[in-house]
Amino acid sequence: MSESHHSQNQRPQEGDRRNAKGRQRNRGSRSSSENSAADSRSEQGGRSSRQSGRQFSKNAPSARSRRSDPARLAAFQVLRAVSRDDAYANLVLPAEIRRAKLDKRDAGFATELTYGALRSEGTYDAVLSRCVDRELSKLDPPILDALRLGAHQLLAMRVNTHAAVNETVALVRDQIGAGPSGLVNAVLRRVAEKTRDQWLDVIAENSTGDDALGLRHAHPAWVVRALRQSLKLRGRAEDIEALLESDNAAPEVHLVGLPGLHEDAGPQHLNSAVAAGATPSELIEGAAIFRGGDIGRLEGVREGQLRVQDIGSQWIAQALTEPAVQPAERWLDLCAGPGGKAALLGAIAAEYGVTLTANEPAPHRAELVTKALAAVDPSAWSVRTGDGRTISSDPEFYTPEQPFDRILIDAPCTGLGALRRRPESRWRRKPSDLAELTVLQEDLLDAAVAVLAPEGLLAYVTCSPHAAETIAQVEDLLRRHPELQLLDAHEPMAAVALPQGQKLLEETRSATSANSNPVITKTVQLWPHIHGTDAMFFALLQKKPD
Numbered sequence: 220m221s222e223s224h225h226s227q228n229q230r231p232q233e234g235d236r237r238n239a240k241g242r243q244r245n246r247g248s249r250s251s252s253e254n255s256a257a258d259s260r261s262e263q264g265g266r267s268s269r270q271s272g273r274q275f276s277k278n279a280p281s282a283r284s285r286r287s288d289p290a291r292l293a294a295f296q297v298l299r300a301v302s303r304d305d306a307y308a309n310l311v312l313p314a315e316i317r318r319a320k321l322d323k324r325d326a327g328f329a330t331e332l333t334y335g336a337l338r339s340e341g342t343y344d345a346v347l348s349r350c351v352d353r354e355l356s357k358l359d360p361p362i363l364d365a366l367r368l369g370a371h372q373l374l375a376m377r378v379n380t381h382a383a384v385n386e387t388v389a390l391v392r393d394q395i396g397a398g399p400s401g402l403v404n405a406v407l408r409r410v411a412e413k414t415r416d417q418w419l420d421v422i423a424e425n426s427t428g429d430d431a432l433g434l435r436h437a438h439p440a441w442v443v444r445a446l447r448q449s450l451k452l453r454g455r456a457e458d459i460e461a462l463l464e465s466d467n468a469a470p471e472v473h474l475v476g477l478p479g480l481h482e483d484a485g486p487q488h489l490n491s492a493v494a495a496g497a498t499p500s501e502l503i504e505g506a507a508i509f510r511g512g513d514i515g516r517l518e519g520v521r522e523g524q525l526r527v528q529d530i531g532s533q534w535i536a537q538a539l540t541e542p543a544v545q546p547a548e549r550w551l552d553l554c555a556g557p558g559g560k561a562a563l564l565g566a567i568a569a570e571y572g573v574t575l576t577a578n579e580p581a582p583h584r585a586e587l588v589t590k591a592l593a594a595v596d597p598s599a600w601s602v603r604t605g606d607g608r609t610i611s612s613d614p615e616f617y618t619p620e621q622p623f624d625r626i627l628i629d630a631p632c633t634g635l636g637a638l639r640r641r642p643e644s645r646w647r648r649k650p651s652d653l654a655e656l657t658v659l660q661e662d663l664l665d666a667a668v669a670v671l672a673p674e675g676l677l678a679y680v681t682c683s684p685h686a687a688e689t690i691a692q693v694e695d696l697l698r699r700h701p702e703l704q705l706l707d708a709h710e711p712m713a714a715v716a717l718p719q720g721q722k723l724l725e726e727t728r729s730a731t732s733a734n735s736n737p738v739i740t741k742t743v744q745l746w747p748h749i750h751g752t753d754a755m756f757f758a759l760l761q762k763k764p765d
């Protein structure tokens with residue numbers, strides 16, 4: 220899945236034209252700093268336009284100012300990039316915040332507005348469709364995006380109704396034009412007639428089961444069904460609402476201090492981060508949770524010794540080094556971009572004096588892998604830019620005399636386990652994506668088995684708990700390759716875990732103990748609502764001796 224084409228610099232022409240107009244219309248806008256000052260006044264007890272709506276008359280949109288509030292404008296730009304260019308909000312938003320020079324408070328407001336509006340898109344569309352006199356698909360996309368932003372302010376943020384409506388109308392006048400502002404004003408006033416709970420009752424009125432849960436918790440029904448099935452297979456069907464809720468919570472920032480670097484820089488920077496307010500992970504060593512905002516100000520982030528990485532990913536990467544690493548081992552990370560796990564594995568490889576090959580087909584992502592590994596001793600790693608399915612026929616990286624001893628397949632997948640971090644992805648993914656992805660996963664598994672040494676270890680990992688990408692994939696693999704045996708992945712995970720990590724692992728393992736399927740009992744499934752990590756799946760296999 221490529222991310223680079225979503226960058227700010229490469230937006231299509233339509234956006235550039237509209238942005239250019241937007242800039243023209245923006246002349247005379249209140250500056251960010253003026254706006255921020257107004258908002259900080261309000262946070263300190265005063266009433267700013269963001270909350271009170273006092274600057275604009277209630278019923279006369281035509282008489283209102285055309286000025287956009289910079290934080291709302293940043294959120295609007297991100298929603299436009301997402302719906303127009305298929306952009307990723309988590310990549311575009313920081314650039315918009317920088318461009319608009321938002322202060323910390325405004326950045327927080329823009330982030331909550333953007334993530335909330337995107338996450339709940341399906342739910343808000345169901346509400347809006349009851350307030351608009353035509354099908355939503357007949358609205359101009361920028362108008363629909365503005366309505367979603369207004370709906371989120373009205374139904375989920377503590378923004379005063381007048382401010383939510385009037386500021387959204389001002390944004391529409393500024394960015395789209397005077398014409399649609401009347402429609403937006405009328406629709407948002409209808410939205411404001413009910414609370415969120417009242418609207419949830421209305422939209423879920425004729426729905427039952429997973430459809431109703433999906434509307435209430437802002438997930439497409441097919442995703443709810445898939446998550447429920449995965450939970451059920453793991454003896455946790457009753458957890459479904461807790462899981463959906465945790466998908467909607469703001470994600471925490473997890474840090475990793477790369478081990479084995481010169482002067483122990485990674486762990487030392489992690490200690491400084493803890494001194495600066497980060498909380499050490501209770502699950503594994505070497506990880507911390509940071510809730511303090513801008514990680515750029517932490518020591519070691521710029522130099523790459525301290526990084527952001529989900530604790531679930533770190534945990535699995537550490538577990539790959541169990542059982543004990545032997546001298547001269549060769550490791551392969553077959554799907555390495557953008558390099559999160561490769562960096563950690565490379566750092567550990569350097570500590571043990573073994574080597575890592577990191578493979579990634581997308582050239583820009585392969586560059587990110589190289590960058591991610593830059594802090595690590597270069598004699599410990601190499602990067603191959605190529606399709607993982609062809610590695611066995613690339614003599615530069617593989618010969619039958621020198622197979623790989625440990626292989627990680629962190630497979631391209633639906634990402635249904637990382638919905639917290641990618642607010643738009645649940646609405647973008649389609650059940651039909653599975654067909655293509657599962658075939659690719661199967662091919663990558665076969666390619667890895669071909670280059671795996673006898674007694675070598677193969678880790679199959681996804682950031683999705685979907686049964687078709689996880690359990691079914693491993694069952695099929697074992698049928699195709701009798702030379703593989705399934706190991707209990709809980710053991711290496713427990714070996715690198717702290718007591719709390721071991722306890723949670725044991726709880727999730729024992730929930731499956733009644734199941735007779737070893738692929739269920741021996742594989743690990745992490746969950747956001749239990750472990751606080753992405754819902755990573757981890758299967759560990761070993762090739763039998765020749």
Ligand SMILES: C[S@@+](CC[C@H](N)C(=O)[O-])C[C@H]1O[C@@H](n2cnc3c(N)ncnc32)[C@H](O)[C@@H]1O
Nearest residue numbers: 220554555556557558559560606607629630631
């Ligand atoms: C889930 S991501 C890997 C994340 C990475 N391990 C990390 O921790 O940063 C899956 C990666 O597989 C790559 N990919 C897609 N098709 C592939 C193929 N045919 N061979 C190898 N990798 C592939 C994608 O480009 C993507 O970078």
